[in-house]
Amino acid sequence: MFLWGTATAAYQIEGAATEDGRGPSVWDVFAHEPGRTRDGHTGDVACDHYHRWPEDVALMSGLGVNAYRFSIAWPRVLPLGSGEVNAKGLDFYERLVDALLERGVQPVPTLFHWDLPQALEERGGWLERDTAARFADYAAVVAGRLADRVPLWITLNEPFVHMAYGYAMGVHAPGRALLTAALPAAHHQLLGHGLAVRALRAAGAREVAITNNCTPVRPASEGEADLRAAEAYDILHNRLFNDPVLLGAYPDLSAYPPGLTCVQDGDLEVIATPIDALGVNYYNPTRIAAPAEDAGLPFADAGITGHPTTAFGWPVVPDGLRELLTGLKARYGAALPPVHITENGCSQPDVPTEHGTVEDPGRIAFLEGHIAAMRRAMAEGVDVRGYFVWSLLDNFEWAEGYHQRFGLVHVDFATQRRTPKASYRWYAEFLASCRD
Numbered sequence: 518m519f520l521w522g523t524a525t526a527a528y529q530i531e532g533a534a535t536e537d538g539r540g541p542s543v544w545d546v547f548a549h550e551p552g553r554t555r556d557g558h559t560g561d562v563a564c565d566h567y568h569r570w571p572e573d574v575a576l577m578s579g580l581g582v583n584a585y586r587f588s589i590a591w592p593r594v595l596p597l598g599s600g601e602v603n604a605k606g607l608d609f610y611e612r613l614v615d616a617l618l619e620r621g622v623q624p625v626p627t628l629f630h631w632d633l634p635q636a637l638e639e640r641g642g643w644l645e646r647d648t649a650a651r652f653a654d655y656a657a658v659v660a661g662r663l664a665d666r667v668p669l670w671i672t673l674n675e676p677f678v679h680m681a682y683g684y685a686m687g688v689h690a691p692g693r694a695l696l697t698a699a700l701p702a703a704h705h706q707l708l709g710h711g712l713a714v715r716a717l718r719a720a721g722a723r724e725v726a727i728t729n730n731c732t733p734v735r736p737a738s739e740g741e742a743d744l745r746a747a748e749a750y751d752i753l754h755n756r757l758f759n760d761p762v763l764l765g766a767y768p769d770l771s772a773y774p775p776g777l778t779c780v781q782d783g784d785l786e787v788i789a790t791p792i793d794a795l796g797v798n799y800y801n802p803t804r805i806a807a808p809a810e811d812a813g814l815p816f817a818d819a820g821i822t823g824h825p826t827t828a829f830g831w832p833v834v835p836d837g838l839r840e841l842l843t844g845l846k847a848r849y850g851a852a853l854p855p856v857h858i859t860e861n862g863c864s865q866p867d868v869p870t871e872h873g874t875v876e877d878p879g880r881i882a883f884l885e886g887h888i889a890a891m892r893r894a895m896a897e898g899v900d901v902r903g904y905f906v907w908s909l910l911d912n913f914e915w916a917e918g919y920h921q922r923f924g925l926v927h928v929d930f931a932t933q934r935r936t937p938k939a940s941y942r943w944y945a946e947f948l949a950s951c952r953d
């Protein structure tokens with residue numbers, strides 16, 4: 518059965534940041550620091566999904582999706598990151614999973630969508646090797662409760678973005694701006710992934726995946742310097758996170774001195790523990806040029822022009838999804854497991870009309886175009902098993918706060934009123950036509 522779903526993440530929708538024993542995460546701390554997010558927005562309340570989840574499950578049921586990708590908040594389950602388990606945290610996810618199953622919606626939980634328990638950050642976060650072991654312990658706790666009912670698990674969400682934005686540039690939590698000294702955060706996340714795959718399987722999980730953010734990289738010209746820069750970017754964004762998982766080896770990191778110095782014997786075998794699927798998040802391609810002389814990095818973003826853009830200013834290039842998927846197949850061949858598009862979607866300037874509807878033709882065109890591109894890739898031989906729209910609800914868009922709306926459902930953050938947009942009705946009709 519092809520999985521058609523929507524996706525969300527805990528910190529972006531749950532709210533209830535201090536309720537029922539939840540510990541603080543790096544995002545709670547970061548969002549409360551002055552100047553970190555637009556207008557100082559935080560996820561304290563977000564979509565109040567922690568209390569309104571029955572309404573949100575009903576919205577999914579009305580949509581007709583057969584799968585829902587959400588994330589489990591590590592600090593709800595283990596408030597200090599390790600040690601004592603908070604039963605109320607596990608109870609919340611168990612209720613959600615059971616309600617989804619009752620409605621024929623397959624739960625697809627992600628164990629880490631960037632909300633590291635603050636207690637672990639204070640011990641070094643993902644720069645520390647020990648965090649990988651704590652992640653596996655946490656995975657075992659959650660799977661111990663839910664593996665009998667959850668067929669497909671995702672370990673990490675976008676370790677590239679977490680390393681780059683959280684540890685290299687400091688624009689996401691935990692707000693560290695270490696540039697290439699952030700690389701250990703890549704290795705320790707990947708090691709945590711591999712250990713978690715083993716822990717999940719030991720607890721009875723049937724299928725396990727990792728979700729990577731992938732982008733097709735285009736050189737700004739065929740000149741040698743641009744080609745070299747594009748290759749360096751492809752290595753950092755894509756290959757650093759796919760190669761060790763699928764091939765058991767890191768790519769050449771000589772463009773990023775000193776490279777990875779924290780890898781120990783046996784780590785790559787752990788990271789390459791076989792997985793059942795690769796989750797791919799796709800938003801847009803990237804065009805890369807040679808950097809200026811004194812730039813600290815071996816590439817420069819040249820920007821993509823000549824395409825429509827989302828409210829975020831991101832170029833809309835549906836065929837980039839076909840290019841990405843066929844490129845993965847060409848690169849990894851038989852080592853590429855089945856793929857799920859675990860996120861795809863766009864922000865639009867959605868404003869409710871005087872009739873209370875939300876018209877979002879740009880989002881409908883985006884989704885139609887990308888689903889068609891995914892199908893072209895499938896016709897070209899890529900084994901794709903699922904597609905999840907980002908997102909079910911407008912939600913807390915990290916450093917952008919509530920300013921970027923990605924939902925099929927509009928959320929009025931003052932009243933928490935949910936209004937299905939035109940794209941919600943479009944997706945419902947599309948899913949109904951797939952079932953006919």
Ligand code: GCO
Pocket residue numbers: 526529674675678798860907914923
């Ligand atoms: C991501 C994200 C989401 C974002 C989405 C839009 O994994 O980057 O999982 O949390 O909200 O990508 O930027």
